Amino acid sequence: MSTYVSKEIRDELNAARLAGLKKASRLRVLVGEEYYTVLRLWRDGFAVEDDSVPALRGLVDLYDGGRHMYQCLIIASEPEAGERHYEFKRNTAAVDKAPLDHYRAPEAPMGLLPRD
Known part of the structure; x- marks a missing residue:
């Protein structure tokens, strides 16, 4: 039995996985005036979709x-x-x-209590 999966099928499976993560996530990152969906969050960072989110840097807010x-x-x-992964340099609870x-x-x- 072969475990080879063509590039097209692999891309479709990856797109379906990202769509499922995006739909299930309530987490958002705020950069300037724009909100972007966070796919996963862990202790040292988070991940966003690579294709639809521009390169982020600097100070952001997580919701x-x-x-907040x-x-x-x-x-x-x-x-x-x-996915594009971001690591926290500083993470302050709001x-x-x-x-x-x-x-x-x-x-x-x-x-x-007032005296009456």
Whole structure:
């Protein structure tokens, strides 16, 4: 039995795999004003589709749906199997409120009730 697969069939299988990853992913990367679908995310980086996404560099924002997850400084690697991988140089978690500038005791009251 031969395991040879022609280039056309290999390209079609790869396109179907990328389309499935793209459809299932909620992750997006924001560069300037444009959003691009993230195919996969791991601890040290992420992958996007090589053909439809321009070369990214510098500071980008990662979103899960509408939730801002990370602000990242990225560097690119070589494309592989229709994907371009990016590695994090810096990856900072996004927060929705400003950090406290003083220590708050866990048992401290959250507020004061008025006297009536």
